Amino acid sequence: MKLRDKVVIITGASQGIGATLAAGFAKEGARIVIADILDGKEVARDIEKSGGAAIFIRTDVTKQNECDALAKAASDQFGSIDILVNNAAIFGGLIAKPFMEISDEEWSRVMDVNTGGPFRCTKAVFPYMKDKGGKIINVCSATIFEGATGFPHYVASKGAVMAFTRCMARELGDFDINVNSIAPGFTHSASGDKFDQERTTIEISVDDMQIPMKSLKRAMYPEDLVGTAVFLASEESRNITGQLIVVDCGLILH
Numbered sequence: 001m002k003l004r005d006k007v008v009i010i011t012g013a014s015q016g017i018g019a020t021l022a023a024g025f026a027k028e029g030a031r032i033v034i035a036d037i038l039d040g041k042e043v044a045r046d047i048e049k050s051g052g053a054a055i056f057i058r059t060d061v062t063k064q065n066e067c068d069a070l071a072k073a074a075s076d077q078f079g080s081i082d083i084l085v086n087n088a089a090i091f092g093g094l095i096a097k098p099f100m101e102i103s104d105e106e107w108s109r110v111m112d113v114n115t116g117g118p119f120r121c122t123k124a125v126f127p128y129m130k131d132k133g134g135k136i137i138n139v140c141s142a143t144i145f146e147g148a149t150g151f152p153h154y155v156a157s158k159g160a161v162m163a164f165t166r167c168m169a170r171e172l173g174d175f176d177i178n179v180n181s182i183a184p185g186f187t188h189s190a191s192g193d194k195f196d197q198e199r200t201t202i203e204i205s206v207d208d209m210q211i212p213m214k215s216l217k218r219a220m221y222p223e224d225l226v227g228t229a230v231f232l233a234s235e236e237s238r239n240i241t242g243q244l245i246v247v248d249c250g251l252i253l254h
Helices: 016-027 041-049 064-078 104-114 116-129 152-175 192-198 201-213 222-233
Strands: 007-011 031-036 053-058 083-086 134-139 177-184 244-247
Touching: 007 016, 007 064, 007 116, 016 031, 016 041, 016 053, 016 083, 016 222, 031 041, 031 064, 041 053, 053 064, 064 116, 083 116, 083 222, 104 116, 104 152, 116 134, 116 152, 116 177, 134 152, 134 222, 152 177, 177 222, 222 244
Parallel strands: 007 031, 007 083, 031 053, 083 134, 134 177, 177 244
Antiparallel strands: none
């Protein structure tokens, strides 16, 4: 197991990509801390039923005191913090619209979660990593290379996450902390085995448009991100930092 006994905090892990990453990390022997504003108890129970170790800590990543409490609870429960995955983000509830129709409130909310969340959680875990090293993985988005229309606040927030990753890689390198990003392409929230039943009209439309343009002509599921995330969290990536890996079946080549 590549992550045996490592303690991993994953934000936004009550569903979707975060929940799949939590299950994948647990299979590699990691002890999982699920952090989300939504209820993640079921994800934790599923991991424990499979023989893993997991807890859920309700956390609003827009509040520094809750991020600090998350880090303390993780350390108190498992004795350390080795890996942080900054996955929490606002996207699914957004409606595509011209930039002139996006309110200040909506713009600020997206930025506060998507960019502010990684900043606050990184601040929270740093005291637990600074003397022994660690791994931080920021979930970005391939939309930053596309200039995707209709969601300028989301795209801008993820562009900031990429820049933040580079800054933190420089600043935290002296503490033996690796900081990298994963940029998923369009990823179905349902796992592969549920794809045909749960695919929405929007998902069908995006697939019809994107799959013919991909190098690997297939859809993306949350499971497709696990291998890259585990690699970046493991010792196999010990000399990789400040990098962004696009996982999108070869739609974006950079």
